[in-house]
Amino acid sequence: MCPHPNGGSTPVNKNDMVAIENGVNGTNAKPAIKKRGTTRDPNAHLSNEPKNPYAARASDLLSNISNFNIIESTLREGEQFANAFFDTKTKIAIAKALDAFGVEYIELTSPAASEQSRLDCEAICKLGLRAKILTHIRCHMDDARIAVETGVDGVDVVIGTSSFLREFSHGKDMTYITKTAIEVIEFVKSKGIEVRFSSEDSFRSDLVDLLSIYQTVDNIGVNRVGIADTVGCANPRQVYDLVRTLRSVVSCDIEIHLHNDTGMAIANAYTALEAGATHIDTSVLGIGERVGITPLGGLVACLYAANPEYVKSKYNLSMLREIENLVAEAVEVNIPFMNPITGYCAFTHKAGIHAKAILNNPSTYEILKPEDFGLTRYVSIGHRLTGWNAVKSRVEQLGLTLNDDEVKDVTAKIKELADVRTQSMDDVDTLLRVYHSGIQSGELACGQKEALDRLLRRHKAEAQGRAASPSVERGD
Numbered sequence: 001m002c003p004h005p006n007g008g009s010t011p012v013n014k015n016d017m018v019a020i021e022n023g024v025n026g027t028n029a030k031p032a033i034k035k036r037g038t039t040r041d042p043n044a045h046l047s048n049e050p051k052n053p054y055a056a057r058a059s060d061l062l063s064n065i066s067n068f069n070i071i072e073s074t075l076r077e078g079e080q081f082a083n084a085f086f087d088t089k090t091k092i093a094i095a096k097a098l099d100a101f102g103v104e105y106i107e108l109t110s111p112a113a114s115e116q117s118r119l120d121c122e123a124i125c126k127l128g129l130r131a132k133i134l135t136h137i138r139c140h141m142d143d144a145r146i147a148v149e150t151g152v153d154g155v156d157v158v159i160g161t162s163s164f165l166r167e168f169s170h171g172k173d174m175t176y177i178t179k180t181a182i183e184v185i186e187f188v189k190s191k192g193i194e195v196r197f198s199s200e201d202s203f204r205s206d207l208v209d210l211l212s213i214y215q216t217v218d219n220i221g222v223n224r225v226g227i228a229d230t231v232g233c234a235n236p237r238q239v240y241d242l243v244r245t246l247r248s249v250v251s252c253d254i255e256i257h258l259h260n261d262t263g264m265a266i267a268n269a270y271t272a273l274e275a276g277a278t279h280i281d282t283s284v285l286g287i288g289e290r291v292g293i294t295p296l297g298g299l300v301a302c303l304y305a306a307n308p309e310y311v312k313s314k315y316n317l318s319m320l321r322e323i324e325n326l327v328a329e330a331v332e333v334n335i336p337f338m339n340p341i342t343g344y345c346a347f348t349h350k351a352g353i354h355a356k357a358i359l360n361n362p363s364t365y366e367i368l369k370p371e372d373f374g375l376t377r378y379v380s381i382g383h384r385l386t387g388w389n390a391v392k393s394r395v396e397q398l399g400l401t402l403n404d405d406e407v408k409d410v411t412a413k414i415k416e417l418a419d420v421r422t423q424s425m426d427d428v429d430t431l432l433r434v435y436h437s438g439i440q441s442g443e444l445a446c447g448q449k450e451a452l453d454r455l456l457r458r459h460k461a462e463a464q465g466r467a468a469s470p471s472v473e474r475g476d
């Protein structure tokens, strides 16, 4: 069990849950799971799981919430993260891990970027991964010629369409962009591989320009068109409107690439799927230019909440932590404490009210099941917000026998101590054991505060004496 910064935590495993569900507080209270039969859902008897009110609705015909592909761009967008340098070995490790996780596509840096980028692209193509390998290029024949020689399964072509980028980046007008896009797409298609055309900075581009170029490339058989929120300025409503409009204009797949500058990247990705997008770009931990893009883990959390069975069937969810650790180490960052799924406290419950309900039924305060991600749930106990139900569960885990009044009594002591400083798991366990043995020996009864303090002082002195005495017996 990992130590917890906020004091004692107790892992709750399946065995613990059985013990707790069979009789909360030793009072034969009914396990929460049995109460579900009292709901008015006529099908409730068919499933132990409560209905998910956030799942996609059958009436939502455009929605691809349960029918999407991930284009994992850690090895392209992620390489644009300020701290990223991936050597060949690291790129291969990341590509293999993402493949084992089950992403449908892996996008790699342009082979035009450098000689090593080209060699790495070729090396990853030769790994024989299940995921399709893409590379990402400018809308330019020079880049396209290099890309198609690498062995990739597809090429992602991009060019800025906003007035900012047309004026200050490449300096080309829409006529030139359209002509070059047609040339590049036809060339890539002629090589028998997938091709996607994307407009960079889509949300600050003219809608008529956008729809007209997407329609043109759709007509010549592009596999996907891409929308990019390059500066992270879009909100979910704008995303919904643009994707939905585009859905009615093109018949090919629709990819979306969302930067996180205003913290919208996951919500925008979800909304894009609701509006009919088919492919979402991600990177591990969201790394990329500036604050990066839609994070793989966060997106998976969000889509799992909508349809757990679908997400579980597609991806090897227990690999998520390993992949995030791999990438975090490679780019020398920590996993953020509030990261969905793998954040330090993602499955730790603290307040007494939460702890009681969680111990009865984890669904009370969890939308994600830690066990589906190979992770463990914790209940934090040694703090002033604790409650007797949480303490009782620890008493039972330790195999101690205390009645409810006694558990409440010792809980009051935990709170008193935790008002001064947070108590570690060891502190809590020691207190519970001293309390229990005092009760057993008759030296202590419920509510005898002074007797408990005396027993604790004696225990402390004995422990210090043991620590101070030499381990080898003296000869005298």
Ligand SMILES: CC(=O)SCCNC(=O)CCNC(=O)[C@H](O)C(C)(C)COP(=O)(O)OP(=O)(O)OC[C@H]1O[C@@H](n2cnc3c(N)ncnc32)[C@H](O)[C@@H]1OP(=O)(O)O
Pocket (backbone or CB within 6 Å): 080, 110, 112, 113, 114, 137, 138, 139, 140, 158, 159, 160, 169, 170, 171, 200, 230, 289
């Ligand atoms: C929003 C995004 O993240 S898009 C992807 C960004 N990815 C990359 O930039 C990949 C890494 N980049 C590189 O290694 C280099 O920038 C290269 C090899 C692509 C180009 O390098 P250089 O030739 O030295 O040009 P530089 O980087 O200074 O400028 C970019 C050039 O591409 C042009 N350009 C920019 N975007 C595009 C585009 N989408 N399509 C075609 N041309 C473009 C610019 O006008 C500029 O051309 P110029 O040489 O005539 O001035």
Ligand SMILES: O=C(O)CCC(=O)C(=O)O
Pocket (backbone or CB within 6 Å): 077, 136, 156, 157, 158, 198, 199, 200, 201, 226, 227, 228, 229, 230, 231, 257, 259
């Ligand atoms: O190719 C794309 O769709 C996106 C390119 C990119 O990284 C961006 O626009 O932020």
Ligand SMILES: [Zn+2]
Pocket (backbone or CB within 6 Å): 077, 230, 257, 259, 288, 289, 293
């Ligand atoms: Zn980007």
